[in-house]
Amino acid sequence: MHRTPHRRSLRITAIATLALAVAALTGCSSAGSASDGKTFTILQYEDKTTAQGQGWQLALQIFKKKHPDVDVKFQTTSFDGFRKNAKLVLGGNKVPDVVEFNKGNADGGQLTSQGLLQDLDDQVTKYGWDDKITGSMQSFAKYDEQGKAGSGKWYGIPNVGEYVTFYYNKDKFKQAGITAEPTTMAEFVTDMQKLKGAGTTPISSSAAVNQGFNQMWIWYSLVSAAADRKHIDDFMFLKGKVDFSKDPWKTGTEEFQDWIDKGYVGKDLGGLNYEQATVNFLSGKTGMLIWNNGVFSRIKDQSTFGWGSFTLPGASMSMGSSGHLWGVPAKAGNKELAYDWINTTLSKRVQDKIGELGGLPLAGDTDAISDPVTKAYTQRFDEVVADDTLSFYPDYPVPGFLDFIQNNMSAMSNGNETADEYLTKLQQFYDDGKKTVNQG
Template sequence: MLTARRRVAASAAAVLTGSLLLASCGGSDGGGSSDAKTLRLWHYEAPNSAMGVAWTEAIKEFEATHPGVKVKFEEKSFEQIQKTAPMVLNSSDAPDLMEYNKGNATAGLLSKQGLLTDLSAEATKRGWDKLLSPGVRTTSQYDGDGVMGSGKWYGVTDYAEYTMVYFNKDLFAKYKIAEPKTFDDLVAAMKKFTENDITPLANSGAEYLAQQYVYQLALSKADRSWVDSYELYKGEKADFHDAAWTYAADTFADWVKKGYVGKSSTSAKAEDAGVSFLQGKAPILFSGSWWYGRFQDEATFDWGTTLWPGSTLTPGSGGNLWVVPKSAKNKELAYDFIDITLSKKIQNLLGNKGGVPVAADPAAVTDPKAKELITNFNTVSSRDGLAFYPDWPVPGFYDVLVSETQKLITGSEKPDDYLSSLQKAYDKGAPKR
């Protein structure tokens, strides 16, 4: 969710404006049928998340504009799709349209394997190439090696995402702790919470949160060329024993020793971390904008957000992709559904429910917290600060990061050995240069 790679600076206007796309229904492209009656759709967004709410409305809009056609939505988990997609897409059971994680290791790998439909012609015909800003559409395009940022369109996103520090204002006030404005403020807050027997950071060692803490720490000591080297194989080869990675691993391990990160979080899932924040058990959570709508809906306390202090870079990108499997039976219907999710009506709804829309009318987003979310995204985007995610560079790296970062939490592996293990896995999967 973990989900644009290359960061071309995008202005607020580029991110939030765009022409309304018209849904069209018609003939097939060889994979569909003009008299098809069902669109099979898979996605893994929570029903009360911004994307879940928006896409539920998009389904209603689709069925209203396509008389006689029904959407058969099948809910899947992120992990389920992540692990089984290659097998499912290589079978007759592939859906017509599916949400899938973006990046070299995921959508890029599937495109290289020939499992996804080339959407380049549709992107031009329907205006997707004009609607999505250069930075946001980075993860929609992949070259022949499955590397993002250029080549053919194999996916389309209808939202953007980035990471931030969520904090429980009520708990900060209760313990008379200043809300974090600087990195020193954040560290001081964590220290004060541990002195009051509270583990400050919500974490999930079994999924993506832990590795993103480490990556963000590295990013705070890095620059754009460092990101391009690591994610896009540009310039110097990525070195996991450089100053940025060394600082990140050492600092994270130190935070575990100091009790800022609980050792009990080693086997926790992302959902566990989110719930610990929602239940007021953990005062701080560093994670993505995909939680924002849910926290708006479920939190019973006052909460706020801030960009990671002391860093111009943060994990983030265009959102997860709509991909059309190569073997999809109703491709034209899938294209029409993508159009609808990019319409002003759905984009405005997504924005007001706590998402980061790519084609909303700014004046139509009226919720104060939603405006704050979008303003912060524009701040990150305008400074070319979206740095993608740590697991993206090579296939299988997500699982390596999970298992190795778990060892860092338990203390069974020293930071230097941790970084050596990451280097070995990265070098094995990265293209030679």
């Protein structure tokens, strides 16, 4: 496992991955800048084993058949690699024709406000994408002139949704004397006590400063559990004053520290990333894993034990959002092909394949899903979207927030920072970042 001191090497690896993609773009004859449409470059970071990744492989087959004269370059980078170097990639002389990018003011908003992405309003109307992407799923597709999400022009197009659940090992639950899924927070805490008493780490987690996302998701899930729509929208869309010394932030963060102190999330988390947390769950070392639908098909295919999933019991709000976004660089040379590519990923064949694999497609048919476990998982997502109880992800509002939160999650998980100390730092960072966003 990688310890915290190695975070520099991890970051270098991510940047190197992107550098290879940039070099490949530069090396392609007229890649991303050809006006004749003979070379078309897609840059994305989904693992091809995921439901979304498999759906996009089908989209690639469809697209190539439709455009036999086009040399399609389907290039893969890493999430962190693109997020940290997006401005370099999109601001160069040779750019991809279509890219996958992260949502929110901190990432997508920065790119739109700096004119690096093409607005898609005309294409949304032409293709009817707003009939497929509705309600809260539109929230991070639109940005105003300052780069604030929630209103303005369309700059990104998601084609899946996301929500965070607790995947659980039914065998571990049974061994600990747990006979049913918890329905309240009190029952959930009791179940964690039973798992720990049986010698099983209750929740598989991670807190590496590079891709140690699990602890952040546990923390924000506990905040969301006590939040309402106004709390979330004020925080996420910079609509009002957010006081982190009060609830739901105080209660959620104190509960999070309590879970750390009681060993519910394991130990030595500063050296673990999300992949290692997933492996620990799949290998039967832990009782639960907190993650979104990105790991659904993997657990379904690779688990050697009976499993199930549930959202945090008794929570008012649940973590989730639209998926990452397709965007078209302002300098792209093949924009019409880019629009057709996006439309292909939203086509019925592609969306239904993603749905069959548990990928939560925004334009798929839930009733058409044949597997009952996958269907039930998708129906639960449909419910939280219809109820408008998604709290999005905590790193979206201000620039640099993801790195800030991950660093402090690591500090709290290692016992080097208290809940109150974290909330004080959180207030300062958020307020400073809000000023930066509001100044455009």
